[in-house]
Amino acid sequence: MTNTDEAEEKEGEKKDEQSDSPTSPEKVNLIFNKAVNCRKLFVFVQKLIAGVATAHAEMGLKLYLECALVAENCATMNVRGGNHSSSSCDFNGMAYEFIAQAFILYEDEISDSKIQYRSIVSMVGTLLSCRSFAKEDYESLITKTTQYGAKLLRKPDQCKMIIMCSHLFYRNEKDGLQPYHNP
Missing domain, CATH: 1.25.40.660 (Vacuolar protein sorting-associated protein 35, helical subcomplex Vps35-C)
Structure with a gap:
Protein backbone atom coordinates (compact mmCIF):
# COMPACT_ATOMS: atom_id res chain seq x y z
CA MET A 1 0.00 0.00 0.00
CA THR A 2 1.17 3.46 -0.80
CA ASN A 3 0.86 6.53 1.35
CA THR A 4 -1.96 7.92 -0.81
CA ASP A 5 -3.92 4.69 -0.45
CA GLU A 6 -3.52 4.82 3.32
CA ALA A 7 -4.59 8.46 3.42
CA GLU A 8 -7.68 7.73 1.30
CA GLU A 9 -8.55 4.80 3.54
CA LYS A 10 -8.25 6.96 6.68
CA GLU A 11 -10.45 9.64 5.12
CA GLY A 12 -13.05 7.01 4.27
CA GLU A 13 -12.98 5.75 7.85
CA LYS A 14 -13.42 9.31 9.16
CA LYS A 15 -16.43 9.84 6.89
CA ASP A 16 -17.96 6.58 8.10
CA GLU A 17 -17.37 7.61 11.72
CA GLN A 18 -18.92 11.02 11.08
CA SER A 19 -22.05 9.55 9.51
CA ASP A 20 -22.44 7.15 12.45
CA SER A 21 -21.88 9.80 15.11
CA PRO A 22 -24.98 11.35 16.70
CA THR A 23 -23.78 14.83 15.75
CA SER A 24 -23.16 14.23 12.07
CA PRO A 25 -24.46 17.07 9.88
CA GLU A 26 -27.12 14.87 8.29
CA LYS A 27 -28.52 13.78 11.64
CA VAL A 28 -28.37 17.28 13.09
CA ASN A 29 -30.39 18.57 10.14
CA LEU A 30 -32.97 15.85 10.72
CA ILE A 31 -33.23 16.77 14.40
CA PHE A 32 -33.69 20.49 13.77
CA ASN A 33 -36.07 20.09 10.84
CA LYS A 34 -38.83 18.71 13.05
CA ALA A 35 -41.80 21.02 13.19
CA VAL A 36 -42.97 22.10 16.62
CA ASN A 37 -46.32 23.81 16.90
Whole structure:
Protein backbone atom coordinates (compact mmCIF):
# COMPACT_ATOMS: atom_id res chain seq x y z
CA MET A 1 0.00 0.00 0.00
CA THR A 2 1.17 3.46 -0.80
CA ASN A 3 0.86 6.53 1.35
CA THR A 4 -1.96 7.92 -0.81
CA ASP A 5 -3.92 4.69 -0.45
CA GLU A 6 -3.52 4.82 3.32
CA ALA A 7 -4.59 8.46 3.42
CA GLU A 8 -7.68 7.73 1.30
CA GLU A 9 -8.55 4.80 3.54
CA LYS A 10 -8.25 6.96 6.68
CA GLU A 11 -10.45 9.64 5.12
CA GLY A 12 -13.05 7.01 4.27
CA GLU A 13 -12.98 5.75 7.85
CA LYS A 14 -13.42 9.31 9.16
CA LYS A 15 -16.43 9.84 6.89
CA ASP A 16 -17.96 6.58 8.10
CA GLU A 17 -17.37 7.61 11.72
CA GLN A 18 -18.92 11.02 11.08
CA SER A 19 -22.05 9.55 9.51
CA ASP A 20 -22.44 7.15 12.45
CA SER A 21 -21.88 9.80 15.11
CA PRO A 22 -24.98 11.35 16.70
CA THR A 23 -23.78 14.83 15.75
CA SER A 24 -23.16 14.23 12.07
CA PRO A 25 -24.46 17.07 9.88
CA GLU A 26 -27.12 14.87 8.29
CA LYS A 27 -28.52 13.78 11.64
CA VAL A 28 -28.37 17.28 13.09
CA ASN A 29 -30.39 18.57 10.14
CA LEU A 30 -32.97 15.85 10.72
CA ILE A 31 -33.23 16.77 14.40
CA PHE A 32 -33.69 20.49 13.77
CA ASN A 33 -36.07 20.09 10.84
CA LYS A 34 -38.83 18.71 13.05
CA ALA A 35 -41.80 21.02 13.19
CA VAL A 36 -42.97 22.10 16.62
CA ASN A 37 -46.32 23.81 16.90
CA CYS A 38 -47.11 26.48 19.45
CA ARG A 39 -49.27 24.24 21.58
CA LYS A 40 -46.46 21.73 22.08
CA LEU A 41 -44.10 24.54 22.98
CA PHE A 42 -46.48 25.97 25.59
CA VAL A 43 -47.12 22.50 27.04
CA PHE A 44 -43.37 21.96 27.33
CA VAL A 45 -42.93 25.32 29.08
CA GLN A 46 -45.83 24.48 31.39
CA LYS A 47 -44.09 21.24 32.41
CA LEU A 48 -40.85 23.10 33.04
CA ILE A 49 -42.59 25.65 35.24
CA ALA A 50 -44.35 22.88 37.16
CA GLY A 51 -40.91 21.48 37.98
CA VAL A 52 -39.64 24.87 39.12
CA ALA A 53 -42.80 25.52 41.14
CA THR A 54 -42.25 22.47 43.33
CA ALA A 55 -39.09 24.07 44.72
CA HIS A 56 -39.93 27.79 44.39
CA ALA A 57 -43.65 28.52 44.47
CA GLU A 58 -43.39 32.30 44.05
CA MET A 59 -41.08 32.00 41.06
CA GLY A 60 -43.37 29.38 39.53
CA LEU A 61 -46.37 31.67 39.96
CA LYS A 62 -44.59 34.57 38.29
CA LEU A 63 -43.43 32.34 35.43
CA TYR A 64 -47.00 31.11 34.88
CA LEU A 65 -48.19 34.71 34.74
CA GLU A 66 -45.43 35.68 32.29
CA CYS A 67 -46.31 32.76 30.03
CA ALA A 68 -49.96 33.80 30.21
CA LEU A 69 -48.94 37.24 28.96
CA VAL A 70 -46.97 35.71 26.10
CA ALA A 71 -49.89 33.51 25.07
CA GLU A 72 -52.32 36.42 25.35
CA ASN A 73 -50.04 38.60 23.22
CA CYS A 74 -49.97 35.83 20.60
CA ALA A 75 -53.78 35.79 20.67
CA THR A 76 -53.87 39.56 20.22
CA MET A 77 -51.47 39.34 17.29
CA ASN A 78 -53.66 36.65 15.71
CA VAL A 79 -56.73 38.88 16.02
CA ARG A 80 -54.94 41.89 14.57
CA GLY A 81 -53.41 39.82 11.79
CA GLY A 82 -56.79 38.38 10.86
CA ASN A 83 -55.63 34.80 11.45
CA HIS A 84 -58.80 33.10 12.68
CA SER A 85 -58.21 29.71 11.07
CA SER A 86 -59.17 26.58 12.94
CA SER A 87 -55.64 25.23 12.56
CA SER A 88 -54.14 28.07 14.60
CA CYS A 89 -53.51 27.59 18.30
CA ASP A 90 -56.06 28.65 20.89
CA PHE A 91 -53.81 31.18 22.57
CA ASN A 92 -56.60 32.57 24.77
CA GLY A 93 -57.22 29.09 26.14
CA MET A 94 -53.53 28.66 26.83
CA ALA A 95 -53.32 32.05 28.55
CA TYR A 96 -56.34 31.18 30.68
CA GLU A 97 -54.76 27.83 31.58
CA PHE A 98 -51.49 29.48 32.65
CA ILE A 99 -53.36 31.92 34.89
CA ALA A 100 -55.44 29.07 36.31
CA GLN A 101 -52.23 27.19 37.11
CA ALA A 102 -50.90 30.30 38.85
CA PHE A 103 -54.09 30.49 40.92
CA ILE A 104 -53.81 26.82 41.89
CA LEU A 105 -50.20 27.33 42.90
CA TYR A 106 -51.22 30.37 44.96
CA GLU A 107 -53.92 28.41 46.79
CA ASP A 108 -51.87 25.28 47.41
CA GLU A 109 -48.33 26.46 48.05
CA ILE A 110 -48.18 30.12 49.08
CA SER A 111 -48.99 30.72 52.74
CA ASP A 112 -46.69 33.61 53.72
CA SER A 113 -48.73 36.83 53.81
CA LYS A 114 -45.97 38.96 52.24
CA ILE A 115 -45.57 36.55 49.35
CA GLN A 116 -49.37 36.39 48.97
CA TYR A 117 -49.49 40.17 48.73
CA ARG A 118 -46.76 40.26 46.06
CA SER A 119 -48.43 37.42 44.18
CA ILE A 120 -51.77 39.21 44.02
CA VAL A 121 -50.06 42.37 42.80
CA SER A 122 -48.51 40.28 40.01
CA MET A 123 -51.89 38.72 39.19
CA VAL A 124 -53.54 42.14 38.96
CA GLY A 125 -50.76 43.45 36.74
CA THR A 126 -51.06 40.47 34.43
CA LEU A 127 -54.83 40.73 34.17
CA LEU A 128 -54.62 44.47 33.48
CA SER A 129 -52.31 43.68 30.56
CA CYS A 130 -54.61 41.04 29.09
CA ARG A 131 -57.05 42.34 26.50
CA SER A 132 -58.33 39.42 24.47
CA PHE A 133 -60.09 37.16 26.98
CA ALA A 134 -63.74 36.36 26.50
CA LYS A 135 -66.00 38.26 28.90
CA GLU A 136 -66.90 35.19 30.97
CA ASP A 137 -63.27 34.11 31.31
CA TYR A 138 -62.14 37.59 32.28
CA GLU A 139 -64.95 37.93 34.84
CA SER A 140 -64.05 34.65 36.52
CA LEU A 141 -60.35 35.58 36.69
CA ILE A 142 -60.87 39.07 38.10
CA THR A 143 -63.47 37.85 40.59
CA LYS A 144 -61.12 35.16 41.88
CA THR A 145 -58.24 37.65 42.14
CA THR A 146 -60.44 40.06 44.10
CA GLN A 147 -61.45 37.23 46.43
CA TYR A 148 -57.79 36.44 47.05
CA GLY A 149 -57.19 40.10 47.89
CA ALA A 150 -60.11 40.17 50.31
CA LYS A 151 -58.78 37.11 52.15
CA LEU A 152 -55.38 38.53 53.03
CA LEU A 153 -54.43 38.35 56.69
CA ARG A 154 -53.83 42.03 57.46
CA LYS A 155 -56.66 44.55 57.04
CA PRO A 156 -54.44 47.26 55.48
CA ASP A 157 -53.25 44.74 52.89
CA GLN A 158 -56.87 43.77 52.20
CA CYS A 159 -57.80 47.40 51.60
CA LYS A 160 -54.87 47.98 49.26
CA MET A 161 -55.66 44.85 47.28
CA ILE A 162 -59.36 45.65 46.95
CA ILE A 163 -58.47 49.11 45.65
CA MET A 164 -55.96 47.60 43.24
CA CYS A 165 -58.45 44.96 42.10
CA SER A 166 -61.07 47.63 41.48
CA HIS A 167 -59.00 48.68 38.46
CA LEU A 168 -59.68 45.27 36.96
CA PHE A 169 -63.37 46.08 36.70
CA TYR A 170 -62.86 49.20 34.63
CA ARG A 171 -60.28 49.53 31.90
CA ASN A 172 -59.89 52.10 29.17
CA GLU A 173 -60.37 50.99 25.60
CA LYS A 174 -56.99 50.61 23.97
CA ASP A 175 -55.82 49.41 20.57
CA GLY A 176 -59.37 49.04 19.28
CA LEU A 177 -60.09 46.00 21.45
CA GLN A 178 -63.27 45.86 23.49
CA PRO A 179 -62.62 46.49 27.21
CA TYR A 180 -64.51 44.83 30.02
CA HIS A 181 -67.53 46.79 31.29
CA ASN A 182 -69.12 45.85 34.57
CA PRO A 183 -72.91 45.93 34.04
